[in-house]
Amino acid sequence: MAKINSKTNLSYKDSGVDLKTYQESMSRLPKLLKRTHCPRVMPWNNGFAGLFALDFNGGLFSRNYQEPVLVSGTDGVGTKLKVAQMLDRHDSVGIDLVAMCVNDTICCGAEPLFFLDYVAMAADDPGLLEQIVAGISAGCLESDAALIGGETAIMPDLYQPGDYDLAGFCVGIVEKSQLIDGSASVPGDVVLGIASNGIHSNGFSLVRKIVFEHAGLSPEDKVDFCEQTIGELLLQPTQLYARATREVLNHNHDEAVVHGIAHITGGGLHENLARVLPTTVDALITPDSWPVPPVFPWMQNLGGVESDEMHRVFNMGIGLTMVVSADYVESIQQQLAGIGLESWAIGKIVDGCGESRWA
DSSP states (O other): OOOOOTTOOOOGGGGTOOHHHHHHHHHTSHHHHHTTOOTTEEOOTTOSSOEEOSOOSSGGGOOOOSSEEEEEEEEEOTTHHHHHHHHTOOSHHHHHHHHHHHHHHGGGTOEEEEEEEEEEESSOOHHHHHHHHHHHHHHHHHHTOEEEEEEEEEOTTTSOTTOEEEEEEEEEEEEGGGOOOSTTOOTTOEEEEEEOOSOTTSOHHHHHIIIIIISOOOTTOBOTTSSSBHHHHHTOOOOOOHHHHHHHHHHTTTSOOEEEEEEOOTTHHHHHHHTTOOTTEEEEEOTTSSOOOTHHHHHHHHHTOOHHHHHHHSOTTEEEEEEEOGGGHHHHHHHHHHTTOOEEEEEEEEESSSOEEEO
């Protein structure tokens, strides 16, 4: 039996968790949460959970729900975090975290209500945590979602120094009568593709293998098609689409002109669009009907990646699709342009069996 040294006074700090530093980290966060709050966020000082009222009596926040349906989504940022850690820049990945969750939640027509985050770290680092949560707070502001809480886990035995991981959780709401599930899509509808702003947060295991391992480039290197370094290019935060969908749905509130919405993430355009199609129709996508951002052919050439693989892994310039009534395509495109988003008619709905395919 091992001999126990009775004179050793072990503490939590000896195991790698410093409670004083943890308290400093926590003290930096309330202001980042508070700026995202609306009157529906209910105070519970020192409580164990966040409180959010579905309705609010009077004014701008009154909704008068009849049959409210709660909508939830959770996601992470993936190995894009490795690029952030290479550059020691951690503010933008918080926006990615919000976008990956919120962009899924809005696909049924939901309004994002609130967001929670989970940050796992090797050791307490108040400055690092503040950068991350500042990005999360910024993403919530842009999505009109309240950041009402979260969890920071310090686990030195699971993470190497400097490593961390993120997960997020979004809750939204939609009236049952206004739920968009794709079932209303009919032949003659148009597939509208809304622009991504780059790679977003999918496929970064392949991105990193192509750029850093195969091509031997560094984050500080410049690329020839823009003024950014490779690191800046890869850390471009994911486009948020909450305001875009709200603009379109509110503008066409009395007509059900949007029949399906798909967030284009891992699996690419065809796989994600097929998820919102009924089994009676197909989406026929027209090749070359939108401009592919130069980051994608650049990576494809660097790694010698097949075109089918590029379209299966990456968004290729389309971050969100809407299946819409043909008569409203021009109007919806004008609404999207009004908030700074490009869009293109990239395909049409035809009789089929629930697939998305090239024309």
